[in-house]
Amino acid sequence: MNIPADLRYTSSHEWVRTETDGTVSIGITDHAQAALGDLVYLDLPAVGRKLGGAEACAVVESVKAASDVYAPLAGEVVAVNAAVVGAPEQVNQDPYAAWLFRLKPADAGAAAKLLDAKAYETMIANA
Amino acid sequence: MLKQTPLNAAHRAAGARMVDFGGWDMPVNYGSQVDEHHAVRTAAGMFDVSHMRVVDLEGAGARDFLRYALANNVDRLQTSGKALYSCLLKPDGTVIDDLIVYFFREDFFRLVVNAGTADKDIAWLRAQITARALAPEPKLTPRDDLAIIAVQGPRARETLPKALPGAAEPVASLKPFNAAIVAGASADVMVARTGYTGEDGFEIVCPKGDAERLWAGLRAAGVAPCGLGARDTLRLEAGMNLYGQDMDETVSPLESGLAWTVDLASPRDFIGKAALMAKPPARQLVGLVLIDKGGVLRAHQTVHSDRGDGEITSGTFGPTLNRSIAFARLPVGVVPGDEVKVVVRDRQLVARVVKPPFVRNGKVLIDVAN
Numbered sequence: 001m002n003i004p005a006d007l008r009y010t011s012s013h014e015w016v017r018t019e020t021d022g023t024v025s026i027g028i029t030d031h032a033q034a035a036l037g038d039l040v041y042l043d044l045p046a047v048g049r050k051l052g053g054a055e056a057c058a059v060v061e062s063v064k065a066a067s068d069v070y071a072p073l074a075g076e077v078v079a080v081n082a083a084v085v086g087a088p089e090q091v092n093q094d095p096y097a098a099w100l101f102r103l104k105p106a107d108a109g110a111a112a113k114l115l116d117a118k119a120y121e122t123m124i125a126n127a
Numbered sequence: 128m129l130k131q132t133p134l135n136a137a138h139r140a141a142g143a144r145m146v147d148f149g150g151w152d153m154p155v156n157y158g159s160q161v162d163e164h165h166a167v168r169t170a171a172g173m174f175d176v177s178h179m180r181v182v183d184l185e186g187a188g189a190r191d192f193l194r195y196a197l198a199n200n201v202d203r204l205q206t207s208g209k210a211l212y213s214c215l216l217k218p219d220g221t222v223i224d225d226l227i228v229y230f231f232r233e234d235f236f237r238l239v240v241n242a243g244t245a246d247k248d249i250a251w252l253r254a255q256i257t258a259r260a261l262a263p264e265p266k267l268t269p270r271d272d273l274a275i276i277a278v279q280g281p282r283a284r285e286t287l288p289k290a291l292p293g294a295a296e297p298v299a300s301l302k303p304f305n306a307a308i309v310a311g312a313s314a315d316v317m318v319a320r321t322g323y324t325g326e327d328g329f330e331i332v333c334p335k336g337d338a339e340r341l342w343a344g345l346r347a348a349g350v351a352p353c354g355l356g357a358r359d360t361l362r363l364e365a366g367m368n369l370y371g372q373d374m375d376e377t378v379s380p381l382e383s384g385l386a387w388t389v390d391l392a393s394p395r396d397f398i399g400k401a402a403l404m405a406k407p408p409a410r411q412l413v414g415l416v417l418i419d420k421g422g423v424l425r426a427h428q429t430v431h432s433d434r435g436d437g438e439i440t441s442g443t444f445g446p447t448l449n450r451s452i453a454f455a456r457l458p459v460g461v462v463p464g465d466e467v468k469v470v471v472r473d474r475q476l477v478a479r480v481v482k483p484p485f486v487r488n489g490k491v492l493i494d495v496a497n
Contacts, residue, residue: 034144037144037155037156037159037160037356038159038160038161040423040444040451041420041421041422041423041444043421043422059422059472061422061423061444063160063161063356063360063423063443063444063446064155064160064356064359064443066422066423066425089161092159
């Protein structure tokens, strides 16, 4: 299972990458895409929407199931990845390149409080 | 403890993602279920369906009993090897199970029933045999010693004999919905030109001990292992019902798109006939194609039509159609071409009513243009 060391993670299987401008990119983990199987539809939050931490804000649907995506931290949506909406299979092919949306965090330190790669790996190993 | 087929180790070795399917440890995919779907539509794929149960019915009274126990008419089976799809009904006309019955001799019929309903079916059939007080009484034998492998797709005919040389003759000569019994590795093998994908193909019933070798031989011949995920998208595109989703003990076959399998024309009496004759269907099972974007059609979503509301019974994304499709139970009067609205999360998405099948032999049969 691919779990890059430089990202942060949630117990609901989102990954978080802090960009150089202080925004965070959010996607679903390799473990999540493998469990869902072939993705065919993504419903992403509108740019400008303000999200609370752990708020359900997106839906990813595979051939077999629909699953909510939760905001890993509170913040405002500043961008969505239109390319993956048109080609959801990119999330299966490279889940860490296929980000879904970007947030401007309400609290700049929030990302550092999420699970690190080691903790996430331990969590899915014990699930 | 989940039940295992004789191919369990082979699935795991091939990297299958395993799931609990009605108490059976079964492969849902070996990677991408969409790739597996396309393999069956364009080349050849294989499915382990050993969880399904073979039940042999032997003895002089076999045909008479099935004439009474099945909704379809076994008198349509007159040449050895011929197969028939039928429902098994309760006296109230609801569906206990759907099955395929194969005729080999007047004293030998073979049924293949669903995994989740097998024990219930066997108990029901035994009770009906006893109640019928047939003399001599036909003998019902669940064949737990057998495995089933389905080889499906346009290349099934050329690949199967490479793994099972004894199948070469029946593969060349069998017509669809016919079967033959041939010599296998350790014992007789049934080769049937049947399936659940809408493609040409075969279902092989062999001794459990021969299954792993056959599976490996098919892989070596280039047949792609396919899981339950692809099996579901293939059967839905092919317009084939799934017991427990599209029909069960709460509905009539006439409200499940299965009127073509119920013989109400002949004078023959059968279990459930009187109930079906007494009550004309108020609902029907139709196909839906999602027109709007906004999600995937799924079982239990509510459907609004001009004739009243209904519900999706099976829904998915159809890889060959590249669209979401479904079966829905809607009021009688809704016709192909009508537009309906399906409640998907907080939205109402437009879908068009169509007559299944959606896909047959690799060809799209419905208009998917907006």
